[in-house]
Amino acid sequence: MKIIAKFMFATAAYLLFSGTMAAAASQPPAEGGLLPEILLTAPQKTELQEYLGVTGKKTFAIPEIKAEVVIIEIFSMY
Numbered sequence: 001m002k003i004i005a006k007f008m009f010a011t012a013a014y015l016l017f018s019g020t021m022a023a024a025a026s027q028p029p030a031e032g033g034l035l036p037e038i039l040l041t042a043p044q045k046t047e048l049q050e051y052l053g054v055t056g057k058k059t060f061a062i063p064e065i066k067a068e069v070v071i072i073e074i075f076s077m078y
Contacts, residue, residue, distance in 0.1 A: 037061055
């Protein structure tokens with residue numbers, strides 16, 4: 001459980017400070033629309049890459065995460 005909590009904190013911090021989300025789209029997707037493709041930098045730690053299922057990649061898209069459910073929290077900061 002502690003590993004999952006650390007991973008979630010590290011991922012949230014990374015997404016918050018990486019700046020990749022800002023370049024994703026100028027307009028939010030329409031209700032019921034598709035999320036635009038967002039490329040994220042893979043974590044440096046091998047164990048986190050394995051957890052996400054993106055081992056050996058420098059960048060990955062959200063659909064590449066090996067999970068039944070991926071929860072995305074989007075912050076509107078201006």
